[in-house]
Amino acid sequence: MNPFSSGTRLRDMIRAIRSCKTAAEERAVVRKECAAIRAAISENDQDYRHRNLAKLMFIHMLGYPTHFGQMECLKLIASSGFPEKRIGYLGLMLLLDERQEVLMLVTNSLKQDLNHSNQYIIGLALCALGNICSAEMARDLAPEVERLLQFRDPNIRKKAALCSIRIIKKVPDLAENFINPAASLLREKHHGVLITGVQLCTDLCKVSSEALEYFREKCTEGLVKTLKDMANSPYAPEYDIAGITDPFLHIRLLKLLRILGQGDADASDCMNDILAQVATKIESNKNAGNAILYECVGTIMSIEDNGGLRVLAINILGRFLSNRDNNIRYVALNMLMKAITVDAQAVQRHRATILECVKDSDASIRKKALDLVYLLVNESNVKPLTKELIESLEASDQEFKGVLTAKICSLVEKFSPEKIWYIDQMLKVLSEAGNFVKDEVWHALIVVISNASDLHGYSVRALYRAFQTSTEQETLVRVAVWCIGEYGDMLVNNVGMLDIEEPITVTESDAVDALEVSIKRLNSDLTTKAMALIALLKLSSRFPSCSE
Amino acid sequence: MMIHFVLLISRQGKVRLTKWYSTYSKKERSKVLRELSGVILTRGPRLCNFVEWRGLKVVYKRYASLYFCMCIDPDGNELEILEIIHHYVEVLDRYFGSVCELDLIYNFHKAYYILDEILISGELQESSKRTVVRSVAAQDSLVEAAKEETGSTISNIIAHAAK
Numbered sequence: 065m066n067p068f069s070s071g072t073r074l075r076d077m078i079r080a081i082r083s084c085k086t087a088a089e090e091r092a093v094v095r096k097e098c099a100a101i102r103a104a105i106s107e108n109d110q111d112y113r114h115r116n117l118a119k120l121m122f123i124h125m126l127g128y129p130t131h132f133g134q135m136e137c138l139k140l141i142a143s144s145g146f147p148e149k150r151i152g153y154l155g156l157m158l159l160l161d162e163r164q165e166v167l168m169l170v171t172n173s174l175k176q177d178l179n180h181s182n183q184y185i186i187g188l189a190l191c192a193l194g195n196i197c198s199a200e201m202a203r204d205l206a207p208e209v210e211r212l213l214q215f216r217d218p219n220i221r222k223k224a225a226l227c228s229i230r231i232i233k234k235v236p237d238l239a240e241n242f243i244n245p246a247a248s249l250l251r252e253k254h255h256g257v258l259i260t261g262v263q264l265c266t267d268l269c270k271v272s273s274e275a276l277e278y279f280r281e282k283c284t285e286g287l288v289k290t291l292k293d294m295a296n297s298p299y300a301p302e303y304d305i306a307g308i309t310d311p312f313l314h315i316r317l318l319k320l321l322r323i324l325g326q327g328d329a330d331a332s333d334c335m336n337d338i339l340a341q342v343a344t345k346i347e348s349n350k351n352a353g354n355a356i357l358y359e360c361v362g363t364i365m366s367i368e369d370n371g372g373l374r375v376l377a378i379n380i381l382g383r384f385l386s387n388r389d390n391n392i393r394y395v396a397l398n399m400l401m402k403a404i405t406v407d408a409q410a411v412q413r414h415r416a417t418i419l420e421c422v423k424d425s426d427a428s429i430r431k432k433a434l435d436l437v438y439l440l441v442n443e444s445n446v447k448p449l450t451k452e453l454i455e456s457l458e459a460s461d462q463e464f465k466g467v468l469t470a471k472i473c474s475l476v477e478k479f480s481p482e483k484i485w486y487i488d489q490m491l492k493v494l495s496e497a498g499n500f501v502k503d504e505v506w507h508a509l510i511v512v513i514s515n516a517s518d519l520h521g522y523s524v525r526a527l528y529r530a531f532q533t534s535t536e537q538e539t540l541v542r543v544a545v546w547c548i549g550e551y552g553d554m555l556v557n558n559v560g561m562l563d564i565e566e567p568i569t570v571t572e573s574d575a576v577d578a579l580e581v582s583i584k585r586l587n588s589d590l591t592t593k594a595m596a597l598i599a600l601l602k603l604s605s606r607f608p609s610c611s612e
Numbered sequence: 613m614m615i616h617f618v619l620l621i622s623r624q625g626k627v628r629l630t631k632w633y634s635t636y637s638k639k640e641r642s643k644v645l646r647e648l649s650g651v652i653l654t655r656g657p658r659l660c661n662f663v664e665w666r667g668l669k670v671v672y673k674r675y676a677s678l679y680f681c682m683c684i685d686p687d688g689n690e691l692e693i694l695e696i697i698h699h700y701v702e703v704l705d706r707y708f709g710s711v712c713e714l715d716l717i718y719n720f721h722k723a724y725y726i727l728d729e730i731l732i733s734g735e736l737q738e739s740s741k742r743t744v745v746r747s748v749a750a751q752d753s754l755v756e757a758a759k760e761e762t763g764s765t766i767s768n769i770i771a772h773a774a775k
Binding site for chain 1: 613627628629630632633635636637642658659660661662663664689690691692694695696699717718720721724725728732733735736737738739740741742743747750751754755758759
């Protein structure tokens, strides 16, 4: 290339680094390059400044320190040429962040570039400012950015809009200044300007109640019309995704409408028709359509109640829930959790599908479904729901068992209608996943059993039976052992039989054998053995014939 | 709905692009990369594209050998982020002509230029792929034009010196 060039080209450096076989090799190459770059910097080399910064950025991405290159960014930005500014601003955004003081030095260059005759340079400045400016820079340059919201080129207006968002986030006091210019952007036709303008208004509403009231009063109708136009728009190849014109704009409009409609009956009223149209007409077979529907459901749930719309929304969620796509089901579960506060009954109707999701192969979905089921439980449905959850317990993997067990125990304790049901459920859980049951839980079970004097016989017999089949569950063994110790005589003599029980023949020596097994079993830890010994002690006074 | 950061990670865990729209210190950035790489690279292929991580959500999608990841707030629209990721990928494809990971390695600065025409401050800037590609191409032309100018100056000097 250039016969006078010294040092490697960017391409060559990258190739050299990639062909390194070890980390040490790579470090050596990087060190050599950095040394050359450092030398060039101290000599104030103009010709290769551009290339050197590009190299530094690559080296930075590999994780090496490159702070010595920060001033180079500033020098490039201060150069007059477009290529230098382009790479200079990129370097600035990559190598610096808002907390560095060096950044302040760019403010003057930025100010000049925001007023440049070349609009691409204005664009570079707006981009850099919008991505990393500090609060002080935001304050300094806000007037320039505000002015650019009305620049002749829409590509600049859209960048200025997003830059304004960062400014009002850094300096919320400045929000007022942006309200009017932002509102004008909403009346434009250019999609980029609309998308960014709508986003700016949305963020203004979040930091300024004055902005919220203004947009609500003056802009709601216009926004509804814009969304209508989008929804009814004929095929537009430039913006079409999966048969929908500009899904991104659809979604942003729906978000802003949500904020404007929330807590305000009139605004909510104004948007009912278009929300119904979007909810019913948008096709649900591609992700873009579903993304819009998802947003639409969110909006419907947040604004003031319109019975019909809510039903539409929950139905969409119901459909999402049975979709084979994991993403859609995940998103549906998410939304349903929010929908519970709004219409718990409607969500209850989808209980069966939600329970299916607890057995899903995707861990993210299982967890979300379980969280949702937990919120759905009440006194009237706790029995069937617990039954389903325990069935899921049998099919679930080790990782999930812990979470599921904890949730089941919590539910059972909270909503248990009768003691006997509580004991039954706990027994099932202990048999299936006793090893995951926490200490407080099985302690509580013992307390309940001991307080339920009419159930002592039942409990000990049930536990004895369970013990025969599930000795690998430690906590089951412990509870069984405790009960046998306490109520061994009831076990042997079938005392306090309930109608539902089948008689069981257990001799005194059977009971003692059970305790012996507990002590001898390989996985029994100290607690279990200790409990078994104490139980034996108790039995020795009750079963004098077996005393040895 | 703000995107906090964008990451492009290869299947072997190499970082190809990082863009931070929220404030993360150098240490925090390394931590994010380490943790997320671990979580995302080990997820099975048929699972959903969303991971809950440190109170935030990360939406990711794999394209050939690269994972595109974007981090959002928990109340963000995950499905839309998938579309934004796809939007970026399609623009890269149009620009490079059937893009592959190697293109993004040797032309990483171009990948950033393109991203900067799609997102600013973590928000979407332009929904038209055509507009994005045109804008980047126009700026590329400005760079080419400037090179030619410098080139002719140097050759003038050489010609002059050779006389």
